[in-house]
Amino acid sequence: MANATLGAPVADIKAGYTAMVQRKRIYSGIVLIVFVAMLAAGFDLADERNAGGFWDGLRHVFDFPTELVKEAIEKAPALPGNLAKYFPALIETINIAAVSTLLGAMLAILLSLLSTRGLARWPRLIAVFRRMMDVMRALPEVVIALVLIFVLGGGPVPAMIAITFHTAGALGKLFSEVNENADLKPVEGLTSVGASWLQRMWLGVMPQVAPNYLSYALLRFEINVRASAILGFVGAGGIGSELRIAISWGAGRYDAAAAIFILLFLTIVVIDQTSSHFRNKLVRGF
Amino acid sequence: MAVADIGYDGAIARASAANLFRRKRLIAFGVPTIILAYLVYVFFAFDIPGLAERARIDNARILLADTYSHKVHVSLDNRSGETTVAIEGENKGQYAAEAWPAWVQRDGPSVVVELGEGEVVRFDPDAVRYAVPEYGIVTIRRTDGGIVLDTPSGEIPEWINASGTRVSITRPAGRVSVTRNRTEALRYFAGWELFFFTLDSPFADKSWAELASLAVSGDQVRPGQSNLVAMASDFWNNAMWRHRDVAWAIFETVLMAFLGTMGAMLVAFPLAFLAATNFSPNFLVRFGIRRLFDFLRGVDGLIWTIILSRAFGPGPLTGALAILTTDSGTFGKLFSEALENVDSKQIDGLRSTGANALQRNRFGVIPQIAPVILSQVLYYLESNTRSATVIGAIVGGGIGLLLTQAIQTQKDWEEVSYYIILTLLMVSAMDILSGWLRQRLIGRSTAPANS
Incomplete structure (x- = not known):
């Protein structure tokens, strides 16, 4: 009876459905083939333009770590001394990350409030602040750091500025997404009693968004620790630059490099664990 | 009445309110004080007062003048x-x-x-x-x-x-x-002189209007080659700005990010099944794979980059492999979490029709996790384009290498600004592409916080 009302025999529907499934499968197959071909061609090209070949390199992947570990074990008594020696550099790296997260988050709060509809101080400039954050987010840290190293000399400050700049853009975008979900009623209430823009934001918006802000800022801190280590390697201060020096000494002095690897690994794991613990707490609510 | 039920006492309520206010006041003054104290400490730890001496204002002036x-x-x-x-x-x-x-x-x-x-x-x-x-x-x-x-x-x-x-x-x-x-x-x-054509090109000192009329005119400036082709080739082979090499470098950077991200996805996908509680009954396997993911993530991209560049030498492949290694850990963790959140009703439904394990996964699991995986991968593709720039600076490949070279020679700052603009455009383009693909493939989704 259902067939009769639909006005089509089951066989037709089945044939149509099968044809559709088949067409979808063919499209998926084509996409898959193109993807695999791109991957293979890209790999081939990268392999060709690389100084060492892939298959040759694969046999030597463990050479360097083995050498490093062997030497570190041989010189195990020197390890505590090395760890202590590079600890200040590690503190510097963490400080760079912490300060730039702090300053970047402050900037991001301002930028995000200025670029959220309903909260913005100057609604006409919302697009301008959004583009500003896009540019800040898009510029890789290393670019700013390298230019600033040329002007300001080596040391932690170029890395700090570079990471702050990027953090402000990245967090600003996330913060403004949080702001969009904020309830506007407290803001309206404050407006009705004649509160200024700063008061409205501080008393009406901040209490709502603070936990989410904190959670994002903690995650950013994890990312920034890694970034500040990398920037150290290209010339800014901290443990990255010590690592670069230690590695350039070459075989026979790998105990220092091993100590730095250990410090870096432990720091990242500890910070990741602590921060994810607190983030879970924040997101689940106080 | 409810108040009476729980034994309301005005004095206790007042005391707890006073407590609350005291705590709030403490936080309101304490947190800014701690932040300020920390910033003061860093101010001296980073030797900001000494920065004025170390800063090379003349370098900044050269840099600024050269950029325009x-x-x-x-x-x-x-x-x-x-x-x-x-x-x-x-x-x-x-x-x-x-x-x-x-x-x-x-x-x-x-x-x-x-x-x-x-x-x-x-x-x-x-x-x-x-x-x-x-x-x-x-x-x-x-x-x-x-x-x-x-x-x-x-x-x-x-x-x-x-x-x-x-x-x-x-x-x-x-x-x-x-x-x-x-x-x-x-x-x-x-201005940037000779950006389009070097002096040995016949088009060097022509104005835009002259170039346009040359492009459509029939008489060939260089015999045997149409004017448009000659212009394109002179631009492409410009020895001063090296447009060809720069384009290659940008492509190499994107290639690193693409290969790294997609490779990591392919590595992490099967392993994620082994790490998810509902797909991997063996505790030891699960524990081992999870620790492997933690290890890959914890040993940071910097260390992987150094270790891999020892084995593979400088170049884009090394950068791609470094991204692949780090992100395998990240993806593994994300994918296995997605797998653990899979709704089992669909799988049960498939089982009731007599589907085997492979069919259950293909039709019950993959459709559920595909949007999660795709959106993560696309976000990381954009973020890795940025990582590939800095990794390129370390391993010696892509636009990162050109940037470090141009900055180290300290003379061609207009080239540095050219590279910076191109890097910005590259990252923005990847951002737009990844956003567009996400929109097309899975509709709107919230961004992960680390992009």
Whole structure:
């Protein structure tokens, strides 16, 4: 009876459905083939333009770590001394990350409030602040750091500025997404009693968004620790630059490099664990 | 009534309210104080007061001036007695001897260089004379004992830096330097010179209108090649700006990010099943794979980059593998979490129809996790384009390498700004592409916080 009302025999529907499934499968197959071909061609090209070949390199992947570990074990008594020696550099790296997260988050709060509809101080400039954050987010840290190293000399400050700049853009975008979900009623209430823009934001918006802000800022801190280590390697201060020096000494002095690897690994794991613990707490609510 | 039920006591409520206020006040004053104290500590730990001494303001000035202007060098080689005029002092930008720009002129054996603002330098056979309006003529003579400087007043003004072997004059209009072997005058001009065509190209000194009319006209500037093709090839092979190499570098950076991200996805996908509680009954396997993911993530991209570049040498493949290794850990964790959140009803439904394990996964699990995986992968693709820039600077590949090289040579800052603009465009393009693909494939989704 259902067939009769639909006005089509089951066989037709089945044939149509099968044809559709088949067409979808063919499209998926084509996409898959193109993807695999791109991957293979890209790999081939990268392999060709690389100084060492892939298959040759694969046999030597463990050479360097083995050498490093062997030497570190041989010189195990020197390890505590090395760890202590590079600890200040590690503190510097963490400080760079912490300060730039702090300053970047402050900037991001301002930028995000200025670029959220309903909260913005100057609604006409919302697009301008959004583009500003896009540019800040898009510029890789290393670019700013390298230019600033040329002007300001080596040391932690170029890395700090570079990471702050990027953090402000990245967090600003996330913060403004949080702001969009904020309830506007407290803001309206404050407006009705004649509160200024700063008061409205501080008393009406901040209490709502603070936990989410904190959670994002903690995650950013994890990312920034890694970034500040990398920037150290290209010339800014901290443990990255010590690592670069230690590695350039070459075989026979790998105990220092091993100590730095250990410090870096432990720091990242500890910070990741602590921060994810607190983030879970924040997101689940106080 | 409810109040009475729980034994309401005014005194206790007041006390707890007072407590709450005390806590709030403590936080309101304590947190800013701690932040301020920390910033003060960092202010001294980073030696910000000493920064003013270390900062090279002159470098900043050169950097700024070079980003929007270029200089033309007029150099006299004292050995051969020959004068050359070249853009940025490079061979590739050298003017032919009969086609010097109008502000450089021969006057018998001398060369007269107008630096603008009325300042004129003469390369005379016996001396270099720099005429500064309202000041006089600065004369620099080369003697056997060294280089002798004469100023009208006898005193040396601050814009002249003189020693026995070298005199350099820095004025807003340009710079002059004299050493034993070489005399050089530099004049600044706005814009990026020769960005499109170098001087050896027939299109070098044409205006836009002339170029447009040439492009459509039939008579070939270079026989056997249409004008448009000739222009494209001259631009592409521009020896000064190296557009071809730069395009390759950008492509290499994107390639690193693409290969790294997609490779990591392919590695992490099967492993994630082994790490998810509901798909991997063996505790030991699960524990092992999870620790592997933690290890891959914890040993940071920097360390992987260093270890891998030892084995594979510099180049894009090393960068791709470094991204692949780090992100395998991240993806593994994310994917296995997604797998653990899979709704089991669909799988049960499939089981009731007699589907085998492979079919259950294909039709019950994959459709549920595909949007999560796709959105993560696309976000990381964009973020890894940025990582590939810094990894390229370390392993020596892509735009990161070009940037470090250009900054280390410390002379071609207009190239640095060119690369920075291209990097920005590259990352923005990847951002737009990844957003567009996400929209097309899975509709709107919230961004992960680490993009």
